[in-house]
Amino acid sequence: MLRPLAATYGGVMRLRASLYRRGLLRSKRLEGTVISVGNLTVGGTGKTPMVIWLAERLAAEGHRAAILTRGYRGEGQSDARGLPTSDEVALLRERLGPHAQLGVGKDRFATGRTLERHGAKWFILDDGFQHLALARDADVVMLDATAPFGGGRLLPAGRLREPRAALARADVVVITRSEHAPAVEAVARRFTQAPIFYSRTELDAVLRVPALQVALPEMDRTQAKFFAFCGIGNPAAFFDDLVRWGFRLVGRRGFRDHHRYTPADAEELERAAVIAGADAMLCTEKDVFNLRDAGPARLPIYACRIHLSLSDGEGFWRAVLGAVQLHRREAGA
Numbered sequence: 049m050l051r052p053l054a055a056t057y058g059g060v061m062r063l064r065a066s067l068y069r070r071g072l073l074r075s076k077r078l079e080g081t082v083i084s085v086g087n088l089t090v091g092g093t094g095k096t097p098m099v100i101w102l103a104e105r106l107a108a109e110g111h112r113a114a115i116l117t118r119g120y121r122g123e124g125q126s127d128a129r130g131l132p133t134s135d136e137v138a139l140l141r142e143r144l145g146p147h148a149q150l151g152v153g154k155d156r157f158a159t160g161r162t163l164e165r166h167g168a169k170w171f172i173l174d175d176g177f178q179h180l181a182l183a184r185d186a187d188v189v190m191l192d193a194t195a196p197f198g199g200g201r202l203l204p205a206g207r208l209r210e211p212r213a214a215l216a217r218a219d220v221v222v223i224t225r226s227e228h229a230p231a232v233e234a235v236a237r238r239f240t241q242a243p244i245f246y247s248r249t250e251l252d253a254v255l256r257v258p259a260l261q262v263a264l265p266e267m268d269r270t271q272a273k274f275f276a277f278c279g280i281g282n283p284a285a286f287f288d289d290l291v292r293w294g295f296r297l298v299g300r301r302g303f304r305d306h307h308r309y310t311p312a313d314a315e316e317l318e319r320a321a322v323i324a325g326a327d328a329m330l331c332t333e334k335d336v337f338n339l340r341d342a343g344p345a346r347l348p349i350y351a352c353r354i355h356l357s358l359s360d361g362e363g364f365w366r367a368v369l370g371a372v373q374l375h376r377r378e379a380g381a
Contacts, residue, residue, distance in 0.1 A: 054205035061178075061202075061210050065217070068180045075183035076157040077379065080114075080169040081372055084184040086177025088214060089198035089207045091305065092281025093190040094224040095175055096136055096334070097249060097356035100143050102172050102188075105365060107147040114168035115140060116160055116182075118175065119152040135306055136174075138337040142260070148172075156182050177217070178209055183379070186371035189218040191236060193226035194285055215239035219371035220364065222247050225285055227359060243367045246359040251293045257336050257349040264350055274330040274350075275299040275321035279307030279338060286332055290352070299324035307338060314342035321347055 067073040083102060087093040103113040119134040137152055149168065151159035156179060160171055173182060177189055191197075198207025212235075215221070221236055221244045223229050233244055254264040264272075273296050278286050283302030290297060299320055303313075321329050328348045331339075336351050358364050 050205035051201075054202040057204070058202045058211055061214075065180065065210070065214065073180070075180055077183040078157065078160045078171060079164055080160070080171050081376070082116075082160075082171045082173055082182065082184040083186045083188065083368060083372070084173040084176035084179070085188050085190070086173075086175055086179075087190045087192075088177070088210055088212065089192070089195070090203065090209060090281070091192075091195075091198070091207055092285065093192045094222075094247065094249065094356060095190055096139065097354060098188065098190060098222065098247075099140065099172050099174050101356045101358070102368075103140075103144050103148040106170050106172075107144075111170045112146075112168070113144075113148040113170050113172050114151055114160070114163045115144075115148055115172045115174055116151045116156040116163075116176075118154055118156070135334045135337040139334050142333075177214075185375040185379075186368050187217055187219045188368065189215065189221050189242075191221060191223050191232060192282065192285065193223050193229040193232050194282070194288075196223070196229075196232045196235070213239050215242075218242045219375075220245070220367045222358070222364070225249070225288075243363075245364045245367075248357050249289055249354045250357045251289075252353045252355055254330075254350045255333075255353055257331070257339065257351050260333070260336065260351060260353075270294060270296075272296065272327040273298045273325060274328055275301075275317070275324055275326035275347075276330045277301040277303070277317055278332045278335055279303035279305060279309070280332055280334060281305045289354075290330065293352075295330065297330075298326050309335075309339050309342040311341070311343045314339070314345055318345055318347055 085095050085098050106113045119137045137150060140150060151163050153159045173184055197212055202208045215236060216239055218240050219242055221242050223232055224247050227246050254269055256262040276287055276290055276297050280286060287300050328350055330350050333351045333353050
């Protein structure tokens, strides 16, 4: 029943991209360098870990990145300092601290101009592949090896935001959650000649919620039984990672992306964990910022702090900088 709507949606997206490509719709350009991180599908593909990787790489080279993000589902929310926030924004602030500045708002160009007046020269456009209103100097596109094209159907019939042919706009493709996915790479090659890299998420630490200051010793981690839960774009991938990292899971529960936990949610999760015989509960670091209204828990809750591990980090970075140089020459910058 949704296929006619998906066909209409696909036609609109193709027309929109064509209008930008032909210059009938104009992208606004910041003076600084813009690196976009995005994907083709609705749901988690590892964009936030990639944003952190890029910001840390820029910091290592002496640049302070300015991250342009909409702050999805953070409208009207602010932190203790009165700054606009959402779970992803809070996570980026927690992880990057003074090494990056965040610009939160729907109009990424206006936000970028404000940051430029404060000295910003390098920008990371979070979830930017479809945000064609802002010109970029490199397009990094993430494909999840477990579901790279969202079942092959466009919204609302499937999870594709754009037709697969949109990969032609990519400057660099990163296949996530895999070290080798020849079938995915073969399909991607039908639509793009961009260099393709691989990445996986790796565990840094297991931290006690809510302060995230006390790490669980590895010996305790390997012996304990956990009930896992999360509210992210791809819960199954998180649970699979936990098994790969050696956690003993006695139960699991997934929620929709950006889910804000209520006291009733917390009570239900804890009840299920106790029934399953869990010693503790386990979630993602992003979930921590959505647990604030859930109230105290009797069972300890831990969060997994992760990082993105690229198969060829130096080659990836050279590909990004190569795309930047090419696009800036074409733009006359």
